[in-house]
Amino acid sequence: MELSKINRVFFVGIGGIGMSALARYFAKRGQVVCGYDKTRTKLTETLEQEGILITYLDEASSLPCAFLDNHDDTLVVYTPAIPKDSKILNHFINKSFALKKRSEVLGIISKGMFCIAVAGTHGKTTTSSIVAHILKDTGYDCTAFLGGITSNYNSNVLFGKNNVVVVEADEYDRSFLTLHPDVAVVTSMDADHLDIYGDKSHLEESFRLFAGQLKAEGVLYAHEGLPLDKSISYAASSTATAKAENLRVEGSKFVFDYTDGTQSIKDISLMLPGKHNVENTTVAIAIALQLGIDANKVKQAVANFKGVKRRFEYIVNNGNQIYIDDYAHHPEELRACFDAVRQLYPDKKLTVIFQPHLFTRTRDFADEFAKVLSTADELMLLEIYPARELPLEGINAQFLLDKITLADKKICGKDFVVQHVKDTKPELILTVGAGDIDTIIEPLKNTLNNA
Template identity: 40%
Template sequence: MNIETIKSVYFVGAGGIGMSALIRYFLSKGKSVAGYDRTPSELTERLITEGARIHYEESIDLIPENCRDKASTLVVYTPAVPQEHAELAYFRENGFEIEKRSQVLGIITRSSKGVCVAGTHGKTTTSTMAAHLLHQSHVRCTAFLGGISKNYGTNLLLSSTSPYTVIEADEFDRSFHWLSPWASVITATDPDHLDIYGTKEAYLESFRHYTTLIQPGGALIIHKGLEMKPDVQPDVTTYTYSRDEGDFHAENICIGNGEIFIDFVAPDTRINHIQLGVPVGINIENGVAAMALAHLSGATDEEIKQGMATFRGVDRRFDFKLKNDQVVFLSDYAHHPAEIAQSVKSIRELYRDKKITAIFQPHLYTRTRDFYQDFADSLSLLDEVILTEIYPAREQPIPGVTSQLIYDNLRPNIEKCICKKEDVLNLLSQKHIEVLIVLGAGDLDNYVPEITELLKSRMTND
């Protein structure tokens, strides 16, 4: 099917962050867009105001008439939706063109220079940072992002003139194998999604295969010291990067008074005294990777320096809600043990003398089963841990797999408790909070506005 000639696009699982970027793309192309999602959210409501027709009941009867013509309708689904879903089954049984989100993204971006960011963690921040650097430069770009950019209030950027498309390359369900990158960063390959891959070796092999997809004449920028071995085509240049060493790295790192300045070192240039717009330690490394992509794509040194200073971050990625002398509160999407460890270390770097409390909602039964000891080790870097029940997402419960597995393996002298997410506010109202972070990829973030108000009111009363 030619995407240019289709009239209607129907999304099964319309509320996901990646799906919503595609919805916005097709709306911008003047297509009729409709779809289903399990629950309403702020994102789905915004999509409706932008022109999409979205419903929340699994029912064939609710599929609009103009999405029932298989000759002019493209159906897009997310792997998170069960294959037996009634609407998906209807489209399948009636011979519709049905594609995964990643396949459609691959088709859209095949005719452009894909600037991709892959890796177990750091993808969303690094790709959004790279998109901002290019978008505010003379290079410009189109971008499909895995989070809402705070600079632009959306996860889709459009350019009618730039040859570059920034993409978050997701390894879940081997989605990134549909892409044909011109340049790609690989941030990390800590094993994850073992419900899909089965073994660490299969996970690393998936990344190796991904590197074979980089187009000749392009570039791979890989984090120094990763266990996986790249396998690029001839005429693909491989670079290394990290915070402190590699072809791209930072020097003269200065952290203090809530600010971070660095010098960016590349093989053929150096940009001194760059200020990080979001001053947390992990963004030094994310920034090096993003600046490397922007530099190779043609952004000037001055544009890169300006872009880094004006980057405002991504919703739910080191997302500060309160920051003053009395209390600090932030939300972070970290849901893998390595991400949590990096997140905690970055916070500790900023607030060395304060008590740091985290509320963590584990994401997926399989991930908890596979990594509960690693989660306990990472969370034990904190002063206090509040655990809630596991967020199941697409999964059914696994006997014996609960948050108690993590709780029992936390270091003995840490303050810790388990509670239902509905009881978090009441629990926090009884605690002294200095630095608080909500961690996880589930729905605990829905409580962030109420937690913010609780902490604000306490400041006022104090």
């Protein structure tokens, strides 16, 4: 399907972060854009305010007239997270509409463009956002499809006037194999999505296939230690090719030097905390310098990058209390997040509110989750957010809690969390998870600000 021939687009699962970026892209192009999602959220409300019609009823009768019958100029985009028995999805299947996964559409859009694709089981949203920001801020420019809302632009899609596109390449369901990048990044290959891959070896093979999708003259960057051939390594390590050195904390910022053996940048200031974010920034700098962007402009762009919503986002920081929210939902992400908190606030009691995401992920990584969560000072554990999954017998919050060695631990609901925070006034709070834990951010913020 050619972009120029598409006049109408319907998104089944429009509220997803990646889907909403594509919806905004097509709306900006002037196409008629509509969509369905199960629940109304802040993101879907924003899309509606931007003129996109959304239904929350999974019935074909709720569709706009333009999407009741098939037309050659109509595209339907769906996410694999949508249940196969969705009535709206099956309406489009039965009527023989042109159906594409989000990843396939990204492949169509990026075809013929200079594509920078960032993949990894974690770190890809922040890394792709830093890359896109550097290209924008320095005047190099780009279009970008991101997996989070960037704080600098308050959006998950950026529009450029050149032929460069930055995309977050998703490994779920092997989606990233629709891309053929000029520059590829692999941030991590930790075991995840084992409900799809079965075991880590199949996941790693998928990443190798992604690396093999590079164009003939393409460049592959991989975090040091990853088993990918013909890649340029990066890390906060003396043995990587592109490396961060002299890493230190100054005030609330991380400061480091960059070198790749050819170019160096001293005293780079980064608002995002943690060694993992320094490494994410390191590869973004390497790409920018590869594109010929001036080193001083790169340094300035990094310094004013404000981060991504729900990625170590300060919600409250009033001197008495600090509240940080993060999307971490994998043991390695939790570990990196906890390490960053401890580096910044080593003397404060850490209260963690965690919502596990998916029954299968909780089952597969229960011991790893327990080990990391046991390093908190106080833990409030919410029930597992099921997302696309049905319950698994014996896999619940209690199953995880029993493995956690921390003494001050409890399972609780969201209302209890808010009341407990109001009563105890913790000095350092961290909410983590990828489900609907974000619904307690505002109540917690109001509670702390009114304390």
